[in-house]
Amino acid sequence: MSEWRLLAAIGRDSVLSPTAAGARTAMDKVKVSRAAASLVARGLLRQSQDPADGRGRLLRLTRKGTTLYTSVAQTARAIEADLAPGLTKAEWNAVHKALGKLSEYVHRVLDDADREG
Numbered sequence: 001m002s003e004w005r006l007l008a009a010i011g012r013d014s015v016l017s018p019t020a021a022g023a024r025t026a027m028d029k030v031k032v033s034r035a036a037a038s039l040v041a042r043g044l045l046r047q048s049q050d051p052a053d054g055r056g057r058l059l060r061l062t063r064k065g066t067t068l069y070t071s072v073a074q075t076a077r078a079i080e081a082d083l084a085p086g087l088t089k090a091e092w093n094a095v096h097k098a099l100g101k102l103s104e105y106v107h108r109v110l111d112d113a114d115r116e117g
Contacts, residue, residue, distance in 0.1 A: 001110060002025075002027060002031050002032075002034065002035040002110075003035045003038050003039055005025040005027065005035070006021055006025055006027070006032060006035040006036060006039065006045075006059075007039060007044060007045070007061070007065060007068070007069055008069065008072075008073075009021050009024040009025050010045065010059050010060065010061055010065075010069075011061055011065075011066070011069035011070075011073065012024075014060065014061075015058050015059065015060050016058070016059050017050060017056055017057065017058060017059070018032045018033065018036065018057055018059065021036075021059060026104070026107050027107075027111075028111075031111075036059055039065065043062055043064050043065075044061065044062055044064055044065035044068060045059055045060070045061060045062060045065050046059075046060055046061075046062050047059055048060070
């Protein structure tokens with residue numbers, strides 16, 4: 001889950017520092033670091049030195065990571081397009097709001113589980 005959250009955030013923004021990635025994904029720096037290491041090992045992400053900050057790092061998708069992100073994002077948009085006609089605009093907005101709240105709750109539960117385990 002952490003890996004996908006990081007991959008999606010970087011896919012949306014192209015380049016992120018670990019700090020910015022943590023803010024966008026609501027993950028702490030340890031979780032971002034572990035997810036980044038896993039994605040680097042799988043060839044989906046690369047890290048480079050931040051030219052503006054000698055100690056900083058920047059995270060970017062590799063070609064393989066971009067292909068995976070694009071594929072999943074296209075599938076998600078297709079599913080959304082298939083579902084959208086069944087709802088009014090107000091209902092669609094309510095679904096987005098409810099999913100946002102559910103996502104925040106799941107992140108808290110996962111973070112709590114990581115701290116306990």
